Amino acid sequence: RGGTRIGHGRYCYSDPYFPLIVGNIWVYESEEETITVTVLDDTREIDGVEAIVVQDVVEEDGEIIEDTFDWYGQDEDGNVWYLGELSRNYEDGELTDIDGSWEAGVDGAKGGILFRAMPVVDEVLRQEYAIGEAEDIGQTVSLESNESTESGFACSNNCLETLEYTPLEPDVEETKVYLPGTGLILEIDLEEDVRVELVDFTPGT
Numbered sequence: 001r002g003g004t005r006i007g008h009g010r011y012c013y014s015d016p017y018f019p020l021i022v023g024n025i026w027v028y029e030s031e032e033e034t035i036t037v038t039v040l041d042d043t044r045e046i047d048g049v050e051a052i053v054v055q056d057v058v059e060e061d062g063e064i065i066e067d068t069f070d071w072y073g074q075d076e077d078g079n080v081w082y083l084g085e086l087s088r089n090y091e092d093g094e095l096t097d098i099d100g101s102w103e104a105g106v107d108g109a110k111g112g113i114l115f116r117a118m119p120v121v122d123e124v125l126r127q128e129y130a131i132g133e134a135e136d137i138g139q140t141v142s143l144e145s146n147e148s149t150e151s152g153f154a155c156s157n158n159c160l161e162t163l164e165y166t167p168l169e170p171d172v173e174e175t176k177v178y179l180p181g182t183g184l185i186l187e188i189d190l191e192e193d194v195r196v197e198l199v200d201f202t203p204g205t
């Protein structure tokens with residue numbers, strides 16, 4: 001974990017680009033999928049850290065094709081860490097596999113940093129590390145992105161923009177845009193030119 005002790009506080013919610021407040025719900029849409037992300041009132045101990053649990057449900061034509069639990073923590077310096085996921089993939093309503101699942105501290109897997117407390121342009125971060133399973137890398141491209149979505153979520157030269165890629169799929173690159181106080185508002189698959197946009201955000205309490 002980079003030599004920095006991750007705190008044991010229950011909630012990780014202080015990062016403006018990734019506000020993990022219990023009850024926060026984000027709904028995203030692409031041409032084919034609807035994705036609902038919910039910060040649960042639940043934690044899980046991951047590699048000695050009490051991590052907050054976030055559920056990510058992907059639907060296609062009203063049918064669930066993926067239901068994932070992601071685990072996040074935050075260290076004493078304010079950096080947000082990704083500590084693993086349980087990814088359950090479905091077909092015709094039946095669980096087919098848990099490909100992509102990993103957990104920090106298990107089988108050599110290590111947590112990675114998603115966001116610095118103070119992001120630095122051009123910095124490259126290892127977001128996750130489980131050899132052959134999860135090797136995402138993120139680069140901070142801009143702190144002044146000015147993207148917007150059709151549903152009205154808009155930056156004012158104040159958004160964090162990242163470029164994400166993985167050696168497991170060398171041809172795949174994604175741009176992600178984060179609005180302070182809201183979180184991820186836009187994701188663009190650069191290879192397929194597919195946009196995933198935030199269409200609704202319900203703050204927790």
